[in-house]
Amino acid sequence: MKKILLILPIILPLVMMAQPMGKMDLINQAKKEVGEMTPKKLKNLLDEAGDVIVLDVRESEQRSEGSIPSDDMNAEDFFAITRGNLEWEVEQLIKDKDAVIVTYCRRGGRGALASKVLREMGYKNATTLKGGLKGWANAGYPIKTGLGTTVLKNEK
Numbered sequence: 001m002k003k004i005l006l007i008l009p010i011i012l013p014l015v016m017m018a019q020p021m022g023k024m025d026l027i028n029q030a031k032k033e034v035g036e037m038t039p040k041k042l043k044n045l046l047d048e049a050g051d052v053i054v055l056d057v058r059e060s061e062q063r064s065e066g067s068i069p070s071d072d073m074n075a076e077d078f079f080a081i082t083r084g085n086l087e088w089e090v091e092q093l094i095k096d097k098d099a100v101i102v103t104y105c106r107r108g109g110r111g112a113l114a115s116k117v118l119r120e121m122g123y124k125n126a127t128t129l130k131g132g133l134k135g136w137a138n139a140g141y142p143i144k145t146g147l148g149t150t151v152l153k154n155e156k
Helices: 002-017 023-034 039-047 060-065 083-093 109-120 132-138
Strands: 053-056 078-080 100-104 125-129 143-145 148-150
Touching: 023 109, 023 125, 039 132, 083 109, 100 109, 100 132, 109 125, 125 132, 132 143
Parallel strands: 053 078, 053 100, 100 125
Antiparallel strands: 143 148
């Protein structure tokens, strides 16, 4: 009993300091753990036919907003799995645990959380696209839509 009483003053303050994490805390922690790839770096990898898997983790209805375009050379490296189904579907689609995987969503939050889960599942090189699809578009890169591929321009 004395051993427990001696440890209690050390452990109790630590337990009391631990606060539940909010959504943004979880997202920011995930970004720190998995890192973020800039749109420019991803664009360069895609243009150079680098070995990279692009994984859209948005909900299916959000995909109507557009997506990062693939071409004939890399279409087999583009996947879409909703964040909610990731753990159940990814191992059937992506077998190589050493592959470079860049996840994305609309703004980057779910992409970061998805990359963290992928790392926990053994995908060593999972990261997320900084700013998500919005960051990609704001960098001036093309978006594939139902109307074809387009570049969004900021008007001033």
